[in-house]
Amino acid sequence: MGKETGFLEIDRQDRTYADPAERIAHYQEFVVPHSEEGLKNQAARCMNCGIPYCHNGCPVNNMIPDWNHLVYESDWRAAVDNLHSTNNFPEFTGRVCPAPCEAACTLNIIDQPVTIKSIECAIADRGWKEGWVAPAIPAHKTGKSVAVVGSGPAGLACAQQLARAGHSVTVFEKSDRVGGLLRYGIPDFKMEKHLINRRAVQMEAEGVTFKTSTEIGVDVSMKSLKENFDAIVLAGGAEHARPLQIPGAELPGVRQAMEFLTQQNKRNAGDTEERAAPRGTLSAAGKDVIVIGGGDTGSDCVGTSNRQGANSVTQIEIMPRPPEREDKALTWPNWPMKLRTSSSHEEGVTRDWAILTKEVVGENGTVTGLKCARIEWVDGAMEEVPGSEFVLKADLILLAMGFLGPKKTGMLEQAGVTLTDRGAVAADTLFYRTSEDMIFACGDMRRGQSLVVWAIREGRQAARAVDEVLMGRTELPR
Numbered sequence: 180m181g182k183e184t185g186f187l188e189i190d191r192q193d194r195t196y197a198d199p200a201e202r203i204a205h206y207q208e209f210v211v212p213h214s215e216e217g218l219k220n221q222a223a224r225c226m227n228c229g230i231p232y233c234h235n236g237c238p239v240n241n242m243i244p245d246w247n248h249l250v251y252e253s254d255w256r257a258a259v260d261n262l263h264s265t266n267n268f269p270e271f272t273g274r275v276c277p278a279p280c281e282a283a284c285t286l287n288i289i290d291q292p293v294t295i296k297s298i299e300c301a302i303a304d305r306g307w308k309e310g311w312v313a314p315a316i317p318a319h320k321t322g323k324s325v326a327v328v329g330s331g332p333a334g335l336a337c338a339q340q341l342a343r344a345g346h347s348v349t350v351f352e353k354s355d356r357v358g359g360l361l362r363y364g365i366p367d368f369k370m371e372k373h374l375i376n377r378r379a380v381q382m383e384a385e386g387v388t389f390k391t392s393t394e395i396g397v398d399v400s401m402k403s404l405k406e407n408f409d410a411i412v413l414a415g416g417a418e419h420a421r422p423l424q425i426p427g428a429e430l431p432g433v434r435q436a437m438e439f440l441t442q443q444n445k446r447n448a449g450d451t452e453e454r455a456a457p458r459g460t461l462s463a464a465g466k467d468v469i470v471i472g473g474g475d476t477g478s479d480c481v482g483t484s485n486r487q488g489a490n491s492v493t494q495i496e497i498m499p500r501p502p503e504r505e506d507k508a509l510t511w512p513n514w515p516m517k518l519r520t521s522s523s524h525e526e527g528v529t530r531d532w533a534i535l536t537k538e539v540v541g542e543n544g545t546v547t548g549l550k551c552a553r554i555e556w557v558d559g560a561m562e563e564v565p566g567s568e569f570v571l572k573a574d575l576i577l578l579a580m581g582f583l584g585p586k587k588t589g590m591l592e593q594a595g596v597t598l599t600d601r602g603a604v605a606a607d608t609l610f611y612r613t614s615e616d617m618i619f620a621c622g623d624m625r626r627g628q629s630l631v632v633w634a635i636r637e638g639r640q641a642a643r644a645v646d647e648v649l650m651g652r653t654e655l656p657r
Contacts, residue, residue, distance in 0.1 A: 180227030181251030189220050191291045199526045203485050206367040206447050218301050221294045222250040228285050232512040233295060236283025238636040239266045243280060243295055250298055259306035267336045267635055268378060271361065273300025274370045276632045283512035314384035317345040323649045326351060326408040328395050331359025332631045333622025334414035336638030340655055342386045344646045350387060353394035360416055363441040366479050396589030410617045410645050413604055414638060417582040417623040427539025432546030434461055436476050436579035443483050463489040467572045469549050470494040471536060472579030480577045482523030493529045493571060499556050500532035535563060540570060549573050582628040594618060603627050611641040619645055
């Protein structure tokens, strides 16, 4: 460990943010990083526990105590190599991962976990700055070809691992740019997209071919993939958004969150309004906005709405308000259910919980409000509170209520793969094989909506499974 008494002498100090009034004027990242000395101090707090619970909390099993020690010793090059040995894209997770590793940190028992996420991000950024992140070009080609469908974090991780094993890998992406929901579902103020671009350049140098604006099952058939590739990996997202099934939900002012977020990200990328908003401009400017759904996507809608100049933003959630602080004796080292306030919430929003939506109110085809009622949860069942109905003023209602699995038409119909009861592609986490020969599945398409870090884990593990089937053996890590 770096400093044996570090956790006793040094307090947790995480990265800070630019002032809300300043940052809502733009869409760039606004995190203020640590100084190098500050990072060394924070890394010194790592206790190098006999049982490093952070390993279990991290889906990619980052060797966190190891690179904390390396940062403390200022051995940044070794820290970069160590971090990349388990995580293909630490600059992504260092920005958008909710850090289950910190929840699992032993010091979280006293609410003072090591700033693992910030240190991870700093290591990744230092590696790029110093030019240490270079293409890993395989010494030999295997002669085998793999099609990876989807260029989100699962598809990218899978493709990169397979290319480094010497296979010829083609990634098919239905959108016009690489990245999946990393590109269009996460606002630029949380993760700027040049980070994806430089990884794509690295992967192309490693032998990966990207084919964008190509939807499998529409532009290219599954039959064609089966005929032209030795293996296929389905790594698309869980894009079937949960609908709002109440009267008035069909009004044009009720829209899915992903459409709203995608439009703004396309504008930020320099697209014309015609390309960014083919169904018509979706803007919160001057409007009273209601966001239905209390998760990260809802939070992203709050931040984007404020940047667009919303008159007001209200976020509602059907579940009860979580506790301010979890009971550590019951939850640690697992991810706890507790109230979480994001940087977007700090920029301005009214939040409410245990709210049932009943009807979208409109006049002349225009949304004017949302009729709601308060509910109570009794023994896991929802009960409406009598006489609690009220109407929230609204011009725009954004649906951030989660997803029901991958889209079923097109590719999955043609693939003929078995689906789970929840609508995901059926495959285990050892072999990642679907019910169809030489078709594999990973990421949100297999597990349902989840985190970027889980997608990277599954992409890496699926790549190992594919390599082993193709070659009879594998040296790829799991």
